[in-house]
Amino acid sequence: MTVTKTAAYETLTESSAAALAVRLGLFPSKSTLTCQEIGDGNLNLVFRVYDKEQQKGLIIKQAVPYAKVVGESWPLSLDRARIESSALIRQAEHVPHLVPKVYYSDTELAVTVLEDLSHLKIARKGLIDGKDYPHLSEDIGEFLGKTHFYSSEYALDPTVKERLVKQFTNPDLCDITESLVFTDPFFDHETNDFEEELRNEAEDIWRNEALKIEAAKLKQRFLSAEETLIHGDLHTGSIFAGEEAETKVIDPEFAFFGPIGFDIGQFIANLLLNALSREENRRAPLYRHVETVWNTFSRTFSEAWKNDALDACKNEKGRLESVLKQTFEDAAGFAGCEIIRRAIGLAHVADLDTIVPFSRRISQKKLALKIGAAFIEKRSGFRTPKDMIEAFRNALKE
Numbered sequence: 001m002t003v004t005k006t007a008a009y010e011t012l013t014e015s016s017a018a019a020l021a022v023r024l025g026l027f028p029s030k031s032t033l034t035c036q037e038i039g040d041g042n043l044n045l046v047f048r049v050y051d052k053e054q055q056k057g058l059i060i061k062q063a064v065p066y067a068k069v070v071g072e073s074w075p076l077s078l079d080r081a082r083i084e085s086s087a088l089i090r091q092a093e094h095v096p097h098l099v100p101k102v103y104y105s106d107t108e109l110a111v112t113v114l115e116d117l118s119h120l121k122i123a124r125k126g127l128i129d130g131k132d133y134p135h136l137s138e139d140i141g142e143f144l145g146k147t148h149f150y151s152s153e154y155a156l157d158p159t160v161k162e163r164l165v166k167q168f169t170n171p172d173l174c175d176i177t178e179s180l181v182f183t184d185p186f187f188d189h190e191t192n193d194f195e196e197e198l199r200n201e202a203e204d205i206w207r208n209e210a211l212k213i214e215a216a217k218l219k220q221r222f223l224s225a226e227e228t229l230i231h232g233d234l235h236t237g238s239i240f241a242g243e244e245a246e247t248k249v250i251d252p253e254f255a256f257f258g259p260i261g262f263d264i265g266q267f268i269a270n271l272l273l274n275a276l277s278r279e280e281n282r283r284a285p286l287y288r289h290v291e292t293v294w295n296t297f298s299r300t301f302s303e304a305w306k307n308d309a310l311d312a313c314k315n316e317k318g319r320l321e322s323v324l325k326q327t328f329e330d331a332a333g334f335a336g337c338e339i340i341r342r343a344i345g346l347a348h349v350a351d352l353d354t355i356v357p358f359s360r361r362i363s364q365k366k367l368a369l370k371i372g373a374a375f376i377e378k379r380s381g382f383r384t385p386k387d388m389i390e391a392f393r394n395a396l397k398e
């Protein structure tokens with residue numbers, strides 16, 4: 001559903017965002033508030049409203065009717081604000097400790113008012129600064145195992161699932177992923193953005209018909225496997241992490257019913273992109289995260305399956321194993337597409353873009369392209385996260 005702006009829609013400013021918070025009764029009218037636009041993502045405005053006296057803050061997130069990173073030439077449905085608040089509320093039913101609280105949402109203004117998580121740091125930034133976040137992958141594994149099982153066809157009555165599939169139909173944002181993750185980087189497309197020093201490697205990808213066909217198959221899985229409500233954009237920039245064991249998954253505006261392996265693949269890809277930015281002797285925590293996220297996901301998903309699956313074959317030997325096997329294969333392939341697009345596509349990651357000197361940045365991006373292709377091509381042979389790590393390390397050696 002494309003939702004364009006109505007007469008009630010107006011883009012918030014720092015002062016109108018603060019006024020909205022007061023109007024909603026979230027702060028007393030006499031409060032002295034500060035408000036700052038802090039959004040550094042690709043799509044939305046994000047305001048932090050803070051009352052110094054009460055030492056209380058909150059976040060007002062507003063969708064704008066275009067992709068902020070590109071500008072008004074790329075119109076985008078405001079419906080993503082409804083999708084995001086509905087997904088957060090649904091996720092909170094199963095993992096309330098791993099998502100921000102939603103205080104208010106307004107579909108016409110495309111606004112969601114959220115818990116202020118300013119005491120935490122975006123995981124991507126922390127990882128780039130050398131933090132290891134020992135609890136990160138266990139928390140994300142639990143988030144994925146629970147949210148993915150309890151919104152899946154294995155746990156839901158078919159009519160409920162059908163209703164949810166409709167509620168979370170998200171064509172504009174799925175279209176972004178179809179183009180920017182699965183299509184454009186595999187062709188000489190105008191959205192691609194890379195250093196001239198990567199041209200030969202990019203052209204190798206565009207000429208590699210077998211690889212392009214595998215990417216097309218993965219796109220088809222993304223589009224047609226309505227398995228569960230996925231987050232849809234689970235890179236390390238969509239996660240807040242703390243020094244203590246505290247993790248919050250934010251920004252599920254790309255949520256829709258898609259393949260279970262997609263979020264796992266994107267998370268693993270972004271861990272490995274960070275690993276590429278580090279020297280080998282600092283990569284072990286990232287390798288551990290890759291293993292832990294899969295192991296925790298599959299343990300949590302399996303426990304939920306044992307307790308609550310409605311599947312007629314739930315106890316037949318091999319049934320759950322086949323679901324997990326397909327999920328792992330998909331995750332590896334999706335990870336490969338994500339790694340490639342972050343090196344030559346439109347939306348980069350700071351992990352690679354801040355590597356110095358420039359010559360190392362280029363060599364690590366070339367490795368990213370090799371690793372991404374290996375993950376896509378070899379995904380059906382991967383059985384465990386160790387196979388992924390081995391493929392990653394082999395590419396570094398060759």
Ligand code: SR1
Pocket residue numbers: 042043067069070176177180233347
């Ligand atoms: C036009 S949006 C570019 C990227 O930002 C989002 O976070 C998604 O990853 C999307 O692909």
Ligand code: MG
Pocket residue numbers: 041042233238251
């Ligand atoms: Mg985002």
